[in-house]
Structure formats: structure tokens, C-alpha cells
Amino acid sequence: QEGSSNPLIIAVKAEPDTLVPTDTKYAVTSNPISNNIFERLVDLSTEGKFVPGIASWEIMAGGKEFLFTIRKGVKFHSGDPLTTKDVEFSHNRSWEKSPTYKRYLRGFDRIEIIDDYHCKFFFKAPDVLFIPTRYLQIVSKNYFDRVGEEEFLNKPVGTGPYKLAAWKQGDYIDIERNEEYWGKKPQVQKARFVFTKEDTTRIASLKTGEAGMIMDTPYPLVKDVENAGFKTVRLYTHPPCSVQFHNNNPNVPWYHQKVRLAIAYAIDKDAIVNDLFQGIPAGYPRLAPWELGYDPELKQYPYDPEKAKALLKEAGYPRGFEMPLYYFAGRSYGQKETTEAVALFLNAVGIRCKIQGIEAAQMLAKVRAWHNDPKTEYVGVASVPMAFLPDPVEAISTAYLSTGWGTMYFNKEHLDPIIEEAMVTMDDTKRGELIKKAIKILHEDVASIQIWANTSVYAMKQNIDFTPTLKNREALMLVKDVIIK
Amino acid sequence: MNNMKIITRNPHHLFSVLKHVPVIPLLLLLPMIVCGIFGPYLYLHDPTAMKLSMALKPPAWVSGGDWSYLLGTDNMGRDLLSRLIEGARASLIVAFFGVGFAGIVGVSIGMIAGYFEGKIDNIIMRFVDAQMSIPAILLIILLAAVLGGGLATIILSITLVFWTQYARVIRGETLSIKQRDFVVLAKVTDCGTFRILRKHIFPNTTNTIMVLATLQLGRAIIIEASITFLGMGIQPPATAWGLIISDGRIYMSTAWWIPTFAGMAIMITVLGANLLGDWLRDRLDPKLRQL
């Protein structure tokens, strides 16, 4: 059956800053919509394997060169054909606009256009992340040249299965099926993304039938929505919510591994996942089973307050101590709740937590200032980018390499060499072993305490079918996979 | 010449008015104030003691409820009643200190503007105008972004936002009191400016201040709740009603008691404060009816 002419209404949490993928600063809010319009050079299968889409590739020179072959006959919504010029243009624009892109392509050397359908990326060292990050999305150079900057931004055109129909700022974005799509024709003809920040309202809009589907159902409401006769499906994305330590300062108790271990034992992670979040988020110890380097042996430290107290005593803190506990105050559900719960568990073993919710902009500034400050006292509940991206190397390198981001944990001696090696090991099995090793060190040293991993819950009407798979990891929402019965 | 007019114009004295008891406002307010002050001695459960296994218990009288958790529990298994009692404190602290500081600032500035008039007055009033043309909530959010969230910030923001109304009203009062004969007479008897402000003008504005303050209490509580609701206000582990609503609003359909009771706590307190304000206003000076 062809999709009806009524649009499928999908309520999402936030409005994207822009749909042009090369320009976005807030990928999380852009992706669910822009990935229906734009495509990446590297596509994903439902199992999370990298597969050819608008291009196929070949890795050469031990991971230093990547040759892309563009699929012929692919057209942008503007009618312009997709060529390597567009790839180059997209690359350049991303390089210029997106600091994140620039960082992902750390070892990038140059790009070479061979002909309209072939181009080659050169790297200075083997880059294991270039393909897995799939960061490059393709915009049209011809279109840009023709319409200029403003229109390029306001009426973006991609090669994807849907094209932008309308964007009412602050209200909704309409997309409609691209009838000339090179791939399989999706069933849904039109869809509308409405931005409903307020969780309660988003749920209500599903219940009243205004929305056919909503994203980011808050965990406590999943049961409620199900009871009201709606279908829910889950997508296990990461980043895990974890307790993190700044271990640069030898004068704080949590500088000592024993204390961190005690903390790990003191927190009942299962209770948080099951009672606070009704069992919805996943409680992976570190990596998810499908991830490279997953270690089935690795287990969470169990909840054992007695052991925690004993460890504290051993470490010389029989009567506990005072500890700050920061979190990013914002509006993403779960962080604050987790923080409060962690504080309560820790209080029970004598660690008196001073919770401080700090708004993102200020927190980031603080973290930045703390980076190299050996006097910092920081323990926080936060989501470190852990396995958010297809290859754990990316996350481990950004979070735990001593040159990484506002990092809290350093282990120059043991960890850095392993990570550095993993970063240039193109062979998956070998890299997997390295990752396993690094993770083990992190786990044993209690660099951080994983509590739960983010899980996106989609709720929809019964007649709508949508099963998020690993290919939705960044995209989060691909309308082409939706079937309306 | 009309007796009637003289009677109503005669401003009552605060103390003589306070001898009477405003029953309903006090019935509404007193429990809240008692909770705010004696909270720690009142609650049955430690408001921060969570038992995740007890999460989301409904109020006692609803099936599945537990009489030791009279109003049910929240998502962390904390006793809602105890949390509401604890929350009273934050709300009242914000309200009292915010409104109090705003009063001190606003009244002093208002008296100065009104008494000296001229340039000072002009400058002050332009600032007041400017500030009043930025909606209070927006200004507070901006301030919260500058100062970071938390109790102190909210108190400070409420002070910074609320002083203007005092300043405006008190300036007006001062302008008219200043014209009254007793102030002129004080000048004739060689009272200094400070003495006149302190002994003659200020005491005559206390009625207005009291009325304004009680009416603002309610607004302060609502603003605090609103800011907290937006995530910029009070942060845990502190508890405030706005925070309970804010955290509990997603339970609206599954655990209605959390946002409902917290909302009612706000409503009752604000209602009490407003009623008290009305009562004071009617008693002290019917002229103030327009505040």
C-alpha cells in the first residue's frame, strides 16, 4: 500500500540548528532529520556493517589512502548529478565549518580528484577511524554555486530518499519523498518533524493522536505509553552515564584506586537501572556486545556496601569524606536523577556528596580550566563519549588519552601507548585486542564507573512499524525504514 | 469636612491592625511557615532518604498506598510529604529573602528618588523603566546564565528584578508624603533630611511596603518555581516545590500525586500570601487597593 497523503508526524525533542550537515554544530539534533535528506559516503547495514551506498571504497596503502567510487546516476534533489566535485566541496566545507570534522580527520593529508566518479583521500598515517566515523556527508557544489550561500543554507538539497518541503522555524520541518531516489523507494510519502521540547507535552501529543510517533520517550513513561496502547521500540545508543573522576590531584581521596573501587561497590547500578529507570536503559559494563573489543568476561563491580566500607577503611577513610558531585544541569532526562541516586548511595557508606548542577556552558568552561590544574576537585556524573561512534578507539582516544579532551583520567604510562597503537592498527582483530586491553586497564583502575547506557525509546501508534537497528546509531531516525500499515 | 472621608483616609497603624487575626490567610500560610522553619522536626522520613524499591508509591488512601507515606513517594522512593515540607523552606527562603532584599533596595532608592526629585530621580526612574521593559522571567534567566543556578542566584535575581516595583511605588508615596504638612512642619522644626526620611517618611510607607511585600511573596514563589521549572533555578540536593514539579512533571499521568501536590503547595502558599496581602491592604489603607 502506498503511504497516505497525510504526513507522518514525528515529535522530536529539539529543533536542528541547520539541516546542512557540513555546517551543523549540533549533530544530535540535526541528524534525525538531515539524514533523511543527505547521505554519507559510507552507508551502514542493519547489523552495523559498513556498506556501499552512494559510493564504494577501497582501503589502500595500509590505511593511508582511501579510494572512493561514486555511484553513477545519483542526483541531488535540485537535479544536479552527484560527482566527486561534490565530495571535495563537502569535505572542504566541513573542514572549514566543523571543528569536530577537522578533529576526526586528524591525520588527513589531501584529497585527489581522479575523475568525476573517483577520488582519493590521503592520510599521513593509517586512519582507522575515517571509514567508521562516516562523518562526511555530501552536499551539492553545483547547487551552491548556483544559488549562493543563503539559499544553500535555507533550502538544502541532498541525495537522500526525502527532500525538504518546508521548515517553519520553531514549529516543524516537512519532508517529502524523493521520487527520483536511486535506492529503494520508501513507503512513507510525507513526514513532518515537530519539535516538542517538553517531555510531557510530547507524550501527550502522541496520546491525543497529534503525533504518530515520538522520539526520546522518557524512561519512566515508557510503561505508561505502552499501557495506553502504543508501541515502543528501543535503540541502544551509548553514551554511558558514568561517575568520573579528575585524578590529577594527589590530595583528594579519590586519587586512590581503592577509594574509587569503594565508590564502585557502593553504587547499586542495577537498582538505578531497574527501579529508577524501570529497566529501560542498558547497563553495559563498558562496551556493548556488538562493539569491537567487547569483553564478555568484564563484569560490573557488584553492589556491595560492606565491601565499599571496608575498602574505604583500608584506604584510610573509615569515616568517609566529603566529595563534590557535579552534573550538567540541562534538560536531558536522567542525569540529575542518576546524580541524586549516586549521592544517596554514597552517603550510605559515608561519602558525603555535595551535588552541584552546573549548566552546560559554564560547566564546559570549568572543565576546560581544570584540565591541567592539579588542584582540581572534581567528581561528576556525566556521559563521556564512550563508544558513541562505531569504533571504540575514537571514544577511548578522546576521553582517556592524556592529550584528549578536558580529560579527567590520565595514565600516560600504561594506557597511552595502547591507545596510540590502536589508532593506527587497521586490522580489526588486532585492534580489538588492543581495545580490550585498554578497557581492562580502565576498568581495573576504576577510571570511571559506568551506570547505564543511553537508550532511545521510540513510541508510536500501533499501525506504524519502525525498528531501529544499528544503522540508526547516528541517524536516529530514518523515515525510509518506516512502514505504515 | 466630611467625617466619613476623614475616617477612611485615616491610615491605620500596623500594630493596631495586627491585633486582629486574618483567619483564612493564616490557616493557609501558617502550616507552610511552620514547615519552613521546623521542617527537620516534622517529617516522618528523611526527605533525602531514598529507597528505590519504594519508588512511586501512591498516596496512602489510594490502593497500593502505604500509610507511612501519606502523600506517596517520588521516583526515588522518597517520601513526598517530607519533601514538600523540606521544599517549603527553599520556597520561603527565596520568597522572604528575595522580597526582603528587594524591599530594602527598592524602598531606599524609591525614597531617595521621591524625596530629592530632580536629576537623581530622573536617572533612577529611567533605570526602573528600562528594567521593567525586560520581562522579569527573561531577565532572571539571563541572570541565572550569568551567575549559575542555585538558591543564592535566585534570591539575587529576585532582588534585582523586584526592587523596581518597590522603587516605583515608594517613590510615588514619598512624593505625596513629602507634600504633607507634617513633613513641612518637620523642616520648620529643623529636622535634618535623614531624620525626615527615617522618622517621617519611612514609617508612613510601611503599610504600603507590607502590602506590597506580601503580594510579592506570592509572585516570588511563582517565579522561583518557573525558573526552576526551566532548569535554571534551584538544583538538587536542595528541594523546592518548583523542582518537585519540574522533576515530577513527567509523572503527571503515571504518578499524578507528585506534580499535583507540589503544585497545590505552591497554590496554597501563594493564595495565603495574596489573601494576607489583600487583608492587610484593606485594613491598612483602602487607597492601596490598586497595588
Add this chain to the structure above:
Amino acid sequence: MAEKCLLSVEDLKTYFYTKAGVVKAVDGVSFNIREGEALGLAGESGSGKSITCLSILRLVPQPAGRIVSGKIRFQGEDLLDKDNVEMMKLRGKKIAMILQDPLMSLNPVYTIGNQVSEAFKLDGLKGGIGIKQKVVEVLSRVKIPSAERRLKDYPFQFSGGMRQRTAAAIAIARNPSLLIADEPTTSLDVTIQDQFLRLLKEMQKQNHMGLLLITHDLGIVAESCDRVAIMYAGKIVEIGTVRRVYENPTHPYTQALMKALPKLGTRSKKFYQIIGEPPDLSDLPSGCSFHPRCPKQLYICKEKYPPLTPIEGGGYASCWLLNERV
């Protein structure tokens, strides 16, 4: 004195039911006014003069005030029997009123022209030139200079005297048979007051109006009224022709008032003074309300209120001294 009785008030009682108690603002007042006659109602502040005239118009402040009993017969009909609509039609048309404060009695936000023309509109006249002419005419009658140019002015652009004359113009616009003037000149200067009183007299003569003039200035009564009633604490203590009351006051209160008045043409630094203060209407002294201040009080004064007793030379007074003499 063959004139018909225009208004007769009999035993009027108007009370205010307040939290502090019942205020007997008007407590058994009787008098009458004949056509074309001017009655002065004098008395201290708070003695119930204004409430008396508001009662006549049935405009006692609601909801506290209530006409408790009595009869107000106007041209033979009892006003207290009329319903609101009938009263409304009577007001302004048959009984008009001028209030004390010229600043307050004109609506500050409407032009003079608008407010005066209202009176005519109530008579069913539609707006336009016709009304304007009438407005100008009535304003000229009260001697507003260049009235036509000032129709668009607001009350605050008029001087006190002019405002008061405008109020008078509104009152006489529909040729009422009774004009009630409640202290119409208190806030005016003597020279302006003089002008206004003359105007009032003139209008009264022209239209053959009954006039109830309320004032506490005995001088004004003497010059503008035929008869005078002296009120004290909600009651009329003495009533009679002006000449009789002034030359031969009977009630001790009237006597005291006459003596206490500073008079032109004399020179003495000592004035006759009435001791004490006017009573509180919600807590009147027993018996005769004046007895605590009365220099001639008797035993009975403390116990019973004296009845109105006719006096030789005309009029009545209510004092036990009279009764004894009788």
C-alpha cells in the same frame, strides 16, 4: 404662605450598618419645603445633612446605608414607594442636586459640553446642533463667559467658580421643581461664593424652584433662605423662619451657635465657646444628644429625647426647657 407643599419629609431615618456598629446618620428628621421656598439646613459636620438629601434622592451609599423608615412625599407622592426606574426619571428632571466640591462633582474625563448635554439627552433630545444650542444657552444662564468656545474644555481647565456654575447649569437644565444644594460654596472664595449664591437665588426665583440649601455657614443661610433647620447628631433640633431663629434662637444649641459665631463689626478676642465635641453617631449619648455639651441641661435631658415643640413666632424646637415652660 399659601404655596403648595413641594416636599415633605416625615420622620426619616437613614442608618449605616457598619462593622463598628449602626451609625444613625439621620434619625427621625421631619421638615417640608413649599414651592419656591428656600430652606436652609445647617449643622455641624457629620450631623447628617448630606445623608438627608441623599435619602431624598434615594442615593444613600450602598450597601451599608439604608433608609430605615419615614416618608418622603414629593408633590404628593411618596418617593420611598417608587421603584428604581421611576426614581431615575425623577432625578434631574424634578429634583436636581448640586454637590459641595466643584472639582469632584464634574467627571474629570468628559468635556463640559458632553456633561451638560447629557441632561438634555435624557429628555429624549438627539445629539446635534439643537442640543449644542441648549447647552450654550444654559451655560450662559449661569454666566459662563463665551460658553460656546468652552464646550470642548475639560473640567480641570475651568476655575473653581466656573465649575460650580457648570454644576448648577446641569442642575437647572431641565427646570426641576426642587433643587438640593449640598454645601455648594464651601470650597469657593467669598467673592465667588457671593456671586454663586446670587445666581442660585436668581435661578430659584426664575424657575420658582424649591431650594434645600445645606451649609454650615449661618451667614449664608441668613442671606439666602426663608426658613432654616438646625441639625444636631442626626436630628433637627430647631426649625423656623430665618428671622425668628436668628433673632430669637430657642434651642440651647442654636443659641450657642449664634453666640460662638465671630461677627463682623465687633472686636473682642474672646469668643463664646461650646464645650466638648460633637458626638459619635454610632454611640450617641442617652436622652438628648446635646445634653453633655448643654449649659442648661436638666435631669430629664439625660433620659429622654425631647419632642419637637412649637414655638411662638413660628417653627419648632426640641428641648425639654421648652416643655417645662409650657
Add this chain to the structure above:
Amino acid sequence: MRRYALRRTLLGIITVVIVSMIIFIATRLSGDVAILIAPPDASDAEIQEIRVQLGLNKPIPYQYYVFVRNALKGDFGRSIRYNRPAIDVLLDRFFGTVELVGTAFIVSIVTGVLLGTLSATRRGTWLDQSGKLFALLGQSMPGFWVGIMLILVFSVNLGLLPTSGRDGISHLLLPSFSMAWYSIASIMRVTRSSMMDVMDSEYIKMARSKGNPEYIVIWKHGLKNALIPVIALAGVQLANLLGGAVIIENVFNWPGLGSMIVDAIYARDYPLVQAGVFFISIFLIALNLIVDLLFGFIDPRITYE
């Protein structure tokens, strides 16, 4: 009148200038946008680069000068987040707010004045009592709570009205009422008491004694005078409503300036915050100016200095 209008306008302009300074300084003090948009492991040099790009490396007075210079040309800078001219982003949202706040405002004034007058002239009746209760409740509940409750009752349970979005009258009802209730209450209370004062005045006695029917006394003589404090309050209420919109727009997912500004503050999108707050203030100042002039219209004494 002309001179009065001119003076008020001049004062309005001074207010605008002060407002722009307050906003400008507050945004600059609120944190560093560069850190927020830079990737977490960006070096200090990279961050500085972003600052230079955004013109944030210059001293604040100079930045202010640039802001004023451009603002006078109608250019409020580019939104950092949306990478569009701030004024465009703003105009997309502006009418949403105007629609919402405008409706709420008109509803509050009309209902407030009507109820207030009725309640004042029928003192002590059930109408008065229930009016007072309605007003008291409205002033005692936070708007967002009312909003959430209304959604629960009218949308979810009764299914009568939509929960969110901006699409015609049915979408407007709940949000505008959750905002307006407070204002209706304030306006009603002020109208009521002001009307009660006015109805005690001499000119009302005079109007009655002229033989005017009660409706003329109330609606012509009473109301216009009673409106004077109401108009003064209207400006304040408008500011309240605009502030309330910030929250209500979030609750009802209404595309307006309020929610945009809150997001922009979170994102430290200075140009957008500035433009947004500034726009709202100018809007308010302009409306207050109109209110002032209206004052002159209703109360002739004011313009006559």
C-alpha cells in the same frame, strides 16, 4: 498633546538605550560561547580563533559600539547557532509570540475589565464572590503548572483540544488561557477596586442625580475613570505575559520568541539573545508608549502640563 507625545517618545528612546546596554552586558557576562561550540579537546588557540571569528575578542565597549552601529541599520548580527541573520530567525518566531501574547492580552483585558466591573457593581453577590475566587486562584498558580494540568485534562483525558503547536484557534486556546489567567486576575482585581473607588466618588453621585440610568453611570461615567489605573497595569501585565510566554511556549511547544530566547541563552547565542530580548523590550516600550498616549486620551489632565 503633541508635546506630551514627543516627551514620552524621547523617554522611550532613552529607555531603549539603557535596555540595550543591560542586555548587552548581561549576555557578555553569561559565559563564553566559543567554549560551547568548540569541540571538547580544542586547544586554546582554536578557541581564540572562534572568538576572533565571532568578534568576541574585542573589548566590550567596542563590541557594544559595533552592535549599536549595526542595529541602527537593522542588522543584529548572525545567530551563532542557526548561522542565519538573527533578525530573520527572530522574525520567523515573532508572530508566533505576537499571536499568543496578543490573544492572551486582549483576553485578559476584556475579561478582566468586564468581570471587574460586574463584580464591583454587584458587590457581595455570587457573581462578585465567584469572580473573586477565580481571580485569587489565577494569581496563585504558576502558569506552567496550569498549562500542564490543562493539557492533562482537556487534551489527554477529554481529547477536546490539541496539546501543542501553532495551527489555528484550537491550538491557541489552552496556552493563551494558561498565560492569561494570571493577568485576567490582576486586571480584574484592579478594575474591581478602582471601580469601587470611582463609584463612591462625587461625580458618580452627580451622574446619578442627573437621572442617568445605571448603565450610563457605570459604563460611561464609572468605567472610563476606573480604567486609568487599569491602563497603567496593562503595561505591566504585558511584560508579565511576555515573560510567561517564555515558559508557556515551552510547555505547549509554541513557536515563539520566548522559547527561542531560552534556547539561545542555553547556547550562548549572543546575537540571538540580544536581538530577541531587545526586540521584546522595544515591543514593550513601544506598547507602553501607546499606553501612555492612551492615558492622555482617557485622562485629559495628563497631557496638560
Add this chain to the structure above:
Amino acid sequence: MLAIEREGLMENLLEAQNVKKYFPIYDGGVLFKKYRMLKAVDGVSFSVRKGECFGIAGESGSGKTTVAKLILLLEKITEGNILFEGKNLGRLIKQDRSWYRRRVQTIFQDAASSLDPRMRILDIVSEPMEVQPSGTQSKSVIRHRTEEILHLVGLGSATLKKYPHELSGGQKQRVAIARAMILEPSLVILDEPVSALDVSIRAQILNLLTEIQEKQRITYLLIAHDLAMLQNISDQIAVMYLGKIVEMGNTEEVFDRPMHPYTKALFEAVPRPEPGRAKEVPAISGEIGNPIYPPSGCRFHPRCKETVPECRENEPVVRNIGKNHQVACHLLTRR
């Protein structure tokens, strides 16, 4: 009466020499305001001798209160001098000022508004003592003196603890008097001291005032509308019209032989409690002029029934007619 007999012996306590007070009135201008002058008092000279009661009469707006305010240092003199015991008020230094303020007190018309509603009677009455810079007296001394003075005005010690709104109008005015008298001033300015009171109370207050004057030999400057009262109480009287004194002199003299047409008209206009008194044709027409644009020449001429051409052109000068009687009118020179 006493005053006149001893005339030669008495010195002037207060002397006004061609005193002017102009108020700037806003008159347009948006950025830069423009002003016009309101001539509230425009060249007034008089002298008040020790121990006497000097009355000022005149219509509303004629500048009576402004004169009082100038004497009380509540307004700055625009031009001219006021001398008190020979000292020029315009040049008082700080100590002199507080000395002067102790010597000169005032009582206003509306007692209700001249008592601070938030203060107890004790504090109200004793305030002038408390703010004395010279050696603060002890509380008991102050209290004693307060009781004494309250007794003088006929109020018991029970009033000490009361608030003004607990008192009646007459009592309030007594309190105001007590406050004015507590420092034993030499000059008291009475601005319509009884016009807000009921007829039956007026006499009490006036008697009290004269009693105190006799006891303490205080000088009064009495401002009033009520001519009958002025005639009875004051020794000297000045009649003001639009900021100028039109006639001044010994009270008896002025009342017996009013010379200025305005004075005559004023006397004529006063309603008298004498039924049947034949009144003349309207005493006076029109209203007092506008002090911003006062009429040319004699300010009274637009309302005057006896104008001569000069009246419109020249301001009449003040002339002595008789021993203690001055008038400013062109008619006099004509005669």
C-alpha cells in the same frame, strides 16, 4: 489694642521689604524645558511688631501661604529681604538658621495632615526639642516639658501615648499648637488655623490661641479667609490681591474705613448672619486673575467698578493715609 497704645515703644520683630517670590512654571520644550514665571508674591512690604497679631486676608491664590513659606524658610526668596530681629533671613548661616527655627513656628490649617500619623503624640510634640542641637535634654526633661505644654493646650497626659487618629479634629489642632509652642517661639505663623474645624470647635481653638499669646507674649502672623475672625483677633491687617498688598493698617481703621475697592468688595461679599440685611448690587464680578499673566497696571482693575484710565497703565504705589493705614489705589491720588 494694647499694641496700638504702646506703638512707639514697640520694635519690629519681622520686616518684609519688597519681597518677591516667582515660581518657574514648565511651559513647553521637549529636550530643554522652557519656563515662565508665576508671580506668587510680587513686591510685598510689611512689618510685624512684637507681641501683636498681624492678619493677612485675601482670596485664594493671592499669595498668603507663599509669604508664610518664605518666612519659614521653606522657599527661597526671589527678591527683597525679610528681616527677623534685624537679621536678614537670606543670609543666615547654619547656626543662625537653627536659632531662627527655634524662634519661629507655625500651625497649619489641616491638623490631620500636620501630625505624623505614625508617631505618638508625645513624639510629635517633643520633636522640636529633640532635634535641638544645643545639648540634648534628658528624656525625662523632655517628657516633663511635653506634659506641661499639653496641659497648657488643655490636653491631659493620657493623650501622650495616643496616635493622632485617635483624637478628634479639635484635639489634633491642640496638639499642633502644643508642638508649635513647646520651644516658646517668638513668632508663630498661623495659616488658617481653624478653617478646617467645626463652628462649635473654632471658638475653643481661637480662645486658646489668644490665651497663649497673652500668657507668653508671642507674636502671631495670622492668615485667614474669615474676615470676621480677623477683625476680632488681629491688631494689624493686610489685604492681599494677586501677590500684592492692596491695603494694610490698623485692623479697626481698615475695617471701619476700607479705602481700596477690593477691600470694600471683600467686606461686602461676606455673608452675615443678619437676616434681612439688604445687600448691595453684586459686590464684585469676575475671578482672581492668573498670576502667570497678571493684569497690567493695577492688578485688580479688570474686576474693579471704579476704574480710571490710569488703573490699566500704572501700578498704584502704596500711600499712607492716616496714621496707620496704607492703600495702593489710584483713586486716592485723584481725590
